[in-house]
Amino acid sequence: MTAPTRPPRWARAVLSFLVPESGREAIGDLDEEYEAFVLPERGRAAANRWYVGQVVRSAPTYIRARLQQLGASHADVILDVRFALRILRRRTGFSVAMVATLALALGVATSIYSVAHAVLLAPLPMHEPNRVVRPLPDELFFLGAGEIEPFAERMTTLESFAAWGRTLFLFESEADAEEVRGARVSWTHFDVLGAAPMLGRGFVRDDAASDAAIILSHGLWTRRFGGEEGVVGSTIDLFGEEVTVVGVMPPGHVPIEHDWEAWRPIPLDLERVAQSGFAGQGRLAAGASLADARAELRRVLPELWEEGGYVSPPQEREGLEVQALDEWLIGDAGQVLRTLLAAAGLVLLLACVNVSNLVLAQSRRRRGEFAIRTALGGSRGRLMRLRAIELLVLCALGGMVALGAAALSMNGLGALLPAELPRASQIRLSGPVLLFTGVATLLSAVLVGTLPTVGEGRARVALKSGGRNRLRAALVTGQMALAVLLVVGAGLMLRTLQSLRSVDTGFTAAQVVTVRPSPPSDRYPDDQALRDYYGRISAEVERLPSVSAVGGIQFLPMTPGGWWSRYRPEGLVVPDGENEPRTAMRVVTGEYFDAMQIRLLGGRTLEESDGAAGAEPVVVVNETLARDAFAQEDAVGRTVHLGDTSARIVGVVADVRQSDVRTQAHPEMYIPFGARPWRRMHIVAHVASADAVSLREVADAVRGVDPTVALLGPRSMTEIVGTTFGSTRLLTVLLTVFGIVGLGLGAVGVYAVTAQSVEERRRDIGIRVALGAARSGVAAQTILTSMVPVVAGLVIGWGLAVFGTRWIEGLLFDVAPLDVPTFAVAPLVLVAVATLATIVPAVSASRVDPVRSLQEQ
Amino acid sequence: MGRDGFVGAFEELVLLAVIRGRGTGYGMTVRREIEERTGRDVTIGAVYATLDRLEKKGWVTSAVGEPDADRGGRARRYFRVLPEGVDALQTLRSARDGLWEGVDLDDVVSGGAS
Numbered sequence: 001m002t003a004p005t006r007p008p009r010w011a012r013a014v015l016s017f018l019v020p021e022s023g024r025e026a027i028g029d030l031d032e033e034y035e036a037f038v039l040p041e042r043g044r045a046a047a048n049r050w051y052v053g054q055v056v057r058s059a060p061t062y063i064r065a066r067l068q069q070l071g072a073s074h075a076d077v078i079l080d081v082r083f084a085l086r087i088l089r090r091r092t093g094f095s096v097a098m099v100a101t102l103a104l105a106l107g108v109a110t111s112i113y114s115v116a117h118a119v120l121l122a123p124l125p126m127h128e129p130n131r132v133v134r135p136l137p138d139e140l141f142f143l144g145a146g147e148i149e150p151f152a153e154r155m156t157t158l159e160s161f162a163a164w165g166r167t168l169f170l171f172e173s174e175a176d177a178e179e180v181r182g183a184r185v186s187w188t189h190f191d192v193l194g195a196a197p198m199l200g201r202g203f204v205r206d207d208a209a210s211d212a213a214i215i216l217s218h219g220l221w222t223r224r225f226g227g228e229e230g231v232v233g234s235t236i237d238l239f240g241e242e243v244t245v246v247g248v249m250p251p252g253h254v255p256i257e258h259d260w261e262a263w264r265p266i267p268l269d270l271e272r273v274a275q276s277g278f279a280g281q282g283r284l285a286a287g288a289s290l291a292d293a294r295a296e297l298r299r300v301l302p303e304l305w306e307e308g309g310y311v312s313p314p315q316e317r318e319g320l321e322v323q324a325l326d327e328w329l330i331g332d333a334g335q336v337l338r339t340l341l342a343a344a345g346l347v348l349l350l351a352c353v354n355v356s357n358l359v360l361a362q363s364r365r366r367r368g369e370f371a372i373r374t375a376l377g378g379s380r381g382r383l384m385r386l387r388a389i390e391l392l393v394l395c396a397l398g399g400m401v402a403l404g405a406a407a408l409s410m411n412g413l414g415a416l417l418p419a420e421l422p423r424a425s426q427i428r429l430s431g432p433v434l435l436f437t438g439v440a441t442l443l444s445a446v447l448v449g450t451l452p453t454v455g456e457g458r459a460r461v462a463l464k465s466g467g468r469n470r471l472r473a474a475l476v477t478g479q480m481a482l483a484v485l486l487v488v489g490a491g492l493m494l495r496t497l498q499s500l501r502s503v504d505t506g507f508t509a510a511q512v513v514t515v516r517p518s519p520p521s522d523r524y525p526d527d528q529a530l531r532d533y534y535g536r537i538s539a540e541v542e543r544l545p546s547v548s549a550v551g552g553i554q555f556l557p558m559t560p561g562g563w564w565s566r567y568r569p570e571g572l573v574v575p576d577g578e579n580e581p582r583t584a585m586r587v588v589t590g591e592y593f594d595a596m597q598i599r600l601l602g603g604r605t606l607e608e609s610d611g612a613a614g615a616e617p618v619v620v621v622n623e624t625l626a627r628d629a630f631a632q633e634d635a636v637g638r639t640v641h642l643g644d645t646s647a648r649i650v651g652v653v654a655d656v657r658q659s660d661v662r663t664q665a666h667p668e669m670y671i672p673f674g675a676r677p678w679r680r681m682h683i684v685a686h687v688a689s690a691d692a693v694s695l696r697e698v699a700d701a702v703r704g705v706d707p708t709v710a711l712l713g714p715r716s717m718t719e720i721v722g723t724t725f726g727s728t729r730l731l732t733v734l735l736t737v738f739g740i741v742g743l744g745l746g747a748v749g750v751y752a753v754t755a756q757s758v759e760e761r762r763r764d765i766g767i768r769v770a771l772g773a774a775r776s777g778v779a780a781q782t783i784l785t786s787m788v789p790v791v792a793g794l795v796i797g798w799g800l801a802v803f804g805t806r807w808i809e810g811l812l813f814d815v816a817p818l819d820v821p822t823f824a825v826a827p828l829v830l831v832a833v834a835t836l837a838t839i840v841p842a843v844s845a846s847r848v849d850p851v852r853s854l855q856e857q
Numbered sequence: 858m859g860r861d862g863f864v865g866a867f868e869e870l871v872l873l874a875v876i877r878g879r880g881t882g883y884g885m886t887v888r889r890e891i892e893e894r895t896g897r898d899v900t901i902g903a904v905y906a907t908l909d910r911l912e913k914k915g916w917v918t919s920a921v922g923e924p925d926a927d928r929g930g931r932a933r934r935y936f937r938v939l940p941e942g943v944d945a946l947q948t949l950r951s952a953r954d955g956l957w958e959g960v961d962l963d964d965v966v967s968g969g970a971s
Binding site: 018023024025026027028030031032033037054057058059060061065071720 | 866885888889899900902905906909918921930932
């Protein structure tokens with residue numbers, strides 16, 4: 001790598017910003033000295049320090065010069081700013097209310113935008129990321145090791161293609177063992193992605209030939225290797241295998257799956273490839289579209305099938321798709337974020353309306369001040385400018401507080417984001433985010449400034465306050481309409497989350513603790529060793545007093561992974577050219593069904609003896625498989641054929657949602673662990689309460705069997721289920737917050753307008769009370785009058801919501817976009833809040849003392 | 858900051874550095890000259906602020922050369938001292954010489970002449 005001979009870019013940018021147009025030579029002088037003298041004499045680090053020092057120490061000189069220049073030409077503007085600050089300081093209550101309202105809304109908008117920018121808008125750190133595509137879905141697009149190369153060659157719409165298969169790497173040290181998710185990838189993997197390591201190099205063909213290279217993620221490198229550069233090039237022990245660390249990816253690298261932390265090449269020697277079912281990604285050839293690639297994919301896979309390749313059969317070709325990698329990585333988070341941005345925009349609008357209201361109230365009170373100024377010769381233009389500057393100063397203060405708040409909220413926000421969201425960890429107040437906040441602040445100032453002046457022209461005509469009141473009523477109407485939208489959105493998402501939580505997943509997550517050991521193959525080389533190991537674990541965990549049932553399964557519901565198989569129910573004849581039906585295969589141990597509280601619908605569950613050597617092969621199936629295979633008849637006692645073996649169905653259990661809460665169950669077949677031992681089993685224990693204590697107890701019991709075996713977890717099943725809610729939780733939490741903020745802002749608006757109008761009508765009220773009007777009548781009338789614009793806003797907002805909720809239809813679950821309870825309750829909530837907001841002013845209206853109010857004039 | 862006709866301490870250094878450049882001095886050489894001869898670490902900002910001031914006083918004049926690719930395409934601004942600047946320096950020097958006459962700093966330190 002050649003050292004750049006340029007000074008630090010940011011420092012140079014700062015200098016260019018500071019130096020006036022007439023003094024540009026100074027930049028050249030510093031550049032020249034840096035390159036010609038300082039760099040060769042002192043080395044890069046010292047030279048950069050020198051340069052930065054020059055810039056930083058020159059800054060005051062330049063800033064002073066600029067201010068002097070500014071002072072000469074804009075002296076009165078500076079005066080006005082000072083004056084505005086003085087005025088704002090004098091009206092502390094008013095200023096704090098305005099700044100806080102703006103800061104709240106701008107802070108919300110800034111935080112959401114920072115997420116949207118990091119996740120959606122900033123391009124993936126790859127070369128031409130929009131050309132990287134993925135064949136999908138995983139159930140249909142998979143290649144055997146032998147098909148990777150033929151596939152890549154035949155796909156002419158792809159300039160290059162690289163395959164990958166998920167795997168686990170076991171990193172061991174004297175202190176501990178850690179299981180790391182990663183992948184075996186074609187050695188061209190990173191070239192196809194257009195991503196390069198920050199240290200060392202990418203894979204080359206020789207790495208695939210020798211099969212002794214590994215690339216680490218930045219996170220793994222810092223966590224396990226202390227970020228030592230010396231690790232690159234060194235040999236590490238990867239569970240008995242010597243592999244060389246050839247590179248470290250940069251921190252911003254976006255892996256295909258979010259939790260990959262290490263990569264090894266798929267060996268060229270196919271004999272060594274134990275895995276099958278490779279997925280992959282390709283780079284579109286110049287001029288090729290997604291549709292071209294899809295058409296070719298649907299043609300090439302059946303060809304490979306005809307030739308006996310390990311790919312999905314031609315009948316399923318219609319399901320094959322090609323999707324841009326970035327789109328696939330972001331998933332439905334894109335729509336979630338756009339929805340949140342829209343909601344944040346509504347909150348900002350609401351806040352602007354509120355502030356406009358306050359400004360309007362202020363301008364009434366300051367009519368005297370402005371009259372005097374005009375009388376003393378203050379020009380109209382100058383007065384307008386003074387008020388504009390006041391607003392700008394207010395909004396700028398609001399923007400600054402918002403930035404501070406947004407900076408503080410970054411961590412909390414990051415925790416709310418679903419882990420699989422790419423680059424969720426890179427959310428920060430970057431330049432574009434600052435720019436966004438700046439523009440939003442300016443727009444707010446314009447909005448706040450123009451809303452009241454729209455009314456002012458009319459007010460002058462109306463002479464009395466009629467026009468102004470109508471404007472204020474209109475503002476309340478607008479606010480209420482916006483608030484309805486926010487509350488309805490929040491309501492729909494709360495209902496969605498509730499539906500997700502109440503889905504019958506087929507198992508009970510509460511009170512379930514799970515942990516997964518990875519017994520290494522050198523110490524647990526065969527099936528018998530694994531049977532013994534898991535047998536001892538069951539015995540140890542069962543001994544815990546808090547545990548009432550313990551079992552195990554190879555693929556836990558709500559976690560990735562799967563094993564599919566073809567099966568044929570007895571009596572079914574599959575016509576030529578058609579396929580046998582597919583089922584997911586689950587290997588289970590012990591009391592799995594009891595531990596997860598999966599209902600038994602018929603027959604019995606599996607027993608320890610079912611897996612014993614020489615025992616009759618038996619399976620348990622789920623409801624869907626029983627129905628698919630045997631329709632209305634009882635499946636218990638029937639036989640299913642799996643390839644050349646057969647098994648008797650001994651029981652039928654309820655369907656379990658396997659992949660996530662939203663997805664319906666598919667056919668499943670449970671086979672006893674004894675008959676088909678599996679290396680990595682999720683131990684599942686039913687405990688009295690899934691708290692930290694039982695988590696540790698269960699993990700300790702498993703560890704007690706063999707302390708050197710790496711464990712994944714322990715985790716509570718509730719936590720695992722929660723992770724599959726993904727962006728729904730984020731959307732719900734934030735929309736609810738926005739809804740509450742919207743309600744609050746709306747209530748403040750209603751309150752302010754009502755209080756104002758009571759204040760203005762003191763004399764009228766006084767006269768009416770003097771003429772014998774009942775005080776309760778006065779209060780009631782005040783409330784009713786205030787409710788007119790509120791109700792108008794509700795109706796408008798309701799109408800908008802009817803159309804608007806279609807936008808989030810795809811994000812809802814088991815809730816209609818026109819959900820009746822939500823649409824019924826939202827207006828009621830708003831009316832209640834608005835009424836509450838009018839009570840205080842109404843009571844004060846009823847207490848008007850006729851004598852005093854009449855004397856005041 | 859010196860008034861017209863009066864030379865500030867930093868102005869004196871800058872003027873002398875410009876003179877030493879013999880008409881080929883520009884921002885960088887002035888800065889380096891001062892740093893090398895006096896050991897004072899001065900900033901380019903301060904040098905230019907002073908040069909601009911001296912130019913306004915009519916003591917130095919400057920001319921912008923051709924843009925130079927080695928300097929990121931930026932031209933050099935060459936400075937030359939005008940007779941008025943030389944006069945000012947001379948005045949300063951004779952005033953100073955007059956004051957120095959008969960002063961022995963060793964005496965001051967030992968408390969002799971005050």
